[in-house]
Amino acid sequence: MAILEVNNVKKVYTTRFGGNQVQALSDVTFSVEKGEYVAIMGESGSGKTTLLNILAALDKATAGQVLLNGKNLSAIRERELSAFRRQNLGFVFQDFNLLDTFSLQDNIFLPLVLAGKGYNEMRTRLMPIAGKLGINEILGKYPYEVSGGQKQRAAVARALITNPQIILADEPTGALDSKAAESLLSMFQGINQEGQTILMVTHSIKAASCAKRVLFIKDGQVFHQIYKGSSSDEEMYQKISDTLTVITTGGGKHE
C-alpha cells in the first residue's frame, strides 16, 4: 500500500518584483510504498528541493495533490499543520539544523516537548534510538562541541523519536566527510531494514546507491527511475552513474 502519493504536482514561483514566472515543477507523479527507501536525484535547479518542501508541507503545490496515508496535505488547516508534520514526518537536513542553545539530548527531545510529552516518556523513547545511533555518550554535549557526523546522527535521532510515517532527508551527507557519510548511509539502511520509510533527496551517487529505488528529476519532471532489486551497492552505483550520464548529455547519443 502506498504511504505517499504524489499526483501531477506542479509548482510555479512568481518572482518578487514584476510578474516573471518560474516553473520549478511541471508535472511530478510518483508514489512511495511503506518500508521503501527512495532517493531522488537531479542537478541543481532541477526542482528537488522544491519537491521536498512540498512533501514536507512547508510549501504548497500550485496544482496537483500530495497524499500522505491517503490524507491530502493541502487540505490540512494551517493551525493543525505543525502538529501534523510533527506527528507524521521526520526531517534530516544537510546543515543539521540543530539548535546551539540546546544540548544534543534536548535537541532530540524538541519535537516531543512540542507535542507535550513528559520527560520519562521522552527518555524511554530516546534510549533505544540513541543506542542504535551510538550517541549515548554525547547526549549531554552541545552541537558546537561535537563533530559533523555526530551532529547528523543527533539530527537523525530527532527525526526518529516521533516514530514518523516517513523520514524526509535533504542532502543528509552534504556536509559530512566521506567516512561520516558512509557511516550515516549504513545507518539509514539499517533503519530502513527495520521498516522505516525513507525519502532522500541527494546529489551524491554514493548516497543514492544505498537506496532501494532512485528517481531522477529533470526540468521539473520525473525523468526516469531505477530499482536496486538484488544488485549490490556497487552495481547500483554504476547504474546510477550511467543514467546520469544519459541525462546530462541529453540522451541523444544513446537513442
Added chain:
Amino acid sequence: MNRFFYGRLAFSNLKKNGSLYLPYVLAVIGTSAMYYILMAISRDEGIKEMPGSGDLAAILGLGCGVIGIFAVIFLFYTNSFLMKRRKKEFGLFNILGMEKRHIAKMMFWEIVMVAFVSILLGITAGVLLNKLVTMVLLHLVSFEVPFGFHISIEAIVSTVILFLCIFGVTLIYNLFQVQKAKPIELLQSASHGEKEPKTRWLLAVVGILALGGGYAIALFVENPVDVLILFFVAVILVILGTYCLFTAGSIAVLKLMRKNKNYYYKTRHFTSVSGMIYRMKQNAVGLSNICILSTMVLVMVSGTISLYMGVDSSVNNRYPKEINVTGYGLTENGRERIKGAVAQAAADMEIGIENISSYTNLSFTVSKDGENLNMPNGIKVPEGEMSIVEWVTLEDYQRMGGKKVELREDEVLVYTKIGDKEDQAYHFLDKTFQIKEHLTQLYLTDMQTDVIYDVYFVVVKDEKVLQEIYELEKSVYKERASQIVYVTALDVKGEEEQEIAFGKHVSELLAAGTAEGEIDVRVETRAEYRDSFMMFCGGFLFLGIFLGFVFLMATTLIIYYKQVSEGYEDKARFEIMQKVGMSKKEVRSSIRSQILKVFFLPLVMACIHLLAAFPMINRLIFLFGMADMPLFAICTVGTVGVFALIYAVVYGITARSYYKIVG
C-alpha cells in the same frame, strides 16, 4: 572618485539601518533637548530674580551635571549595540575591496550626519519645550512670573560642545574597533554564540554580601546624619550586588529551572530558558542595567514627590506658629521692646493676634558620653554621641503648663524623645547637675522637637543658672558660642500676605534705633519660610521627574536594543524550530514567555531594592523635615504603579517589534 561618494554611501547606509538608527537618533534628540532645557533654566535671568532661587539654581546645576555624565555613558553604550549589528556590513565592504581608510571615511560621514540631524533637532525640541518645562517648574515651586520666549545662546553652545565631544569619542572608538578587526571576524561577529557559562559561586557570594551590606545599611542605620553619609555607600553596594547577582545568580536560577524536568520540558519554557542560559552573560549586564536604572527612577521620583507633598507638614513642624521673633542676648529691656513691638504692630495694622507665647532658651551641641556632656573643641572630637541640649528655665516650663516642682541650683528636669532616659546626672565641665526627674511631656510646644540628633531638654532652676551655663559654653566655644535667646511666637488672624506684612512691620519697629541702642533680633514668618522651602522641594521634584524621564528613556532604549539585537539572532533559531514542527502560535507564546522573563525580572528586583531602601529614604527626607511615613508610602506605591504601567507599554511595543523580526 566623486567627492560626495562617501557622503552618499553613508546616507544610504543610515537609511538601510533605519530601524536601528531611529531609536538612537531619538535618544540623542531626547538627551540633548533635556540637557539644553536644564542648562537654559539654570541660567535663566527671570529665575535668578526669584527669592530663594540660589537653592534652585544649585539643584538644577547638579541636574545638568548628572544628565551630562549620563549622556556620555548611555550614548556610548547604545552605540556599541549599533556597532555589533553593523560589523558584518563593514566586513562585507572590506571584502568587496574597500580599504579600512575608506570605511573610516564612510563612518565619519555617517556620524557627521547623525550628529548634525540629532543635535539640531534636539536643540530645536529643547528651545520649543523650554517654555513649557519652565512653566511646569514654576507651577511646582508655586511661583508666577510671566516669562517671554527666549533662546539661551549659552545653553546652545554648551549643548553642542558636549554632544560633539560624545560623537567624537564614539567615532574614535568605532574606528578603533574596525581597525583592529580582521575582515573575516567582522563578517562573523554577529553570529558568535557564547559557551554555556559556569555557575560562579564566588561571584554569587560577593553579590549576596554586597547586596546584604547595602540592605543592612538601608534597614539598620538609624541616625539620619549617618544615613546621609552612608547613603552612597549603600547605593554602590547595591549596584555591585545587583551586577554580581544577576551575573552569577541568574545563571544559577536558570540552571535550577532546567534541572526541574517537569518545568523545563514544556513548550513555553523549553526554548526561553535555554535561550536565556545561552546568552546569559550579556543578558546579565543588560538586565542589571535595566534594574539599576529602574531603581533610580523609582527612588528619585518617589522621594522627591513625598518631599513635595509633605511641604506643609515639614513647615508646620519647623515653625509651629506663624510669626517667630528671636532676640539674642537680650536684657530685660530688650524683651520688653519685643513685646511692645508686637503689640504695636497689631494695633497699627488692626490685626488680631493669638496664641502668643515666649520663653528663654540656650541651645548648643555636645557630645554625650554616658552622663558626661563633652564639648567638642577644635579638631579633636571627644568620645560620645552628638546631641543637642536645650536649656530652659523652670519659670518658662511652668508657665507653659508644666507641673509644680522645686529645683535646687544643681538640680534639673530632663525631657528627651529618643535619647537616653536612664541618666542620673549630667557632668558638664566642672559642674554636675542631678536629674530630679525624667519628664514624660514637655509643654514647650513651640520648640522644635523632631530633629536629626538626639535632643535633651533640660529644665534648670532659673535664669541665673542659665547665665552660668552660657558663661561656661562661651569659655570653650569662644566666639562660636550660641547665645541665650528669647523667643516670642504667635499666630495672626489673617491671610498669608498679612502674616508676611505683620512680620515686616515688627521687624521695622525693632530695627529703628532707640536710646538704648540696637538689639540683635530676627523675625521669621512661616509663610516666607514656606515659600523658600517650596522653592527647594519643588526644584527637587522637578529634577526628580526630569531625571526620571531621562532614565526611563534610557531603560526603554536599552530594552529595545536588547530585544531587537536578540531578535536577529533568534530568527534563525525559530526558523529551525518551525521546520521541526513548532507552530506559529507556539513560537509566539515561547517568545512571550522569554520577553516576560527578561522584562519583569529587573522590575521585580527593582521593587525589592526600593522596599529595602524605603526606611533609608524615609530617614533621608526626614533630614529635610518631612516626617510623614504613611504619605511617603503612598507616594512610593503610586510611583511604582505609574512606572509599572509605562513599563508594560514599553513591553508591548518591544514585543511587537521582536515578533516582526522573528516572525
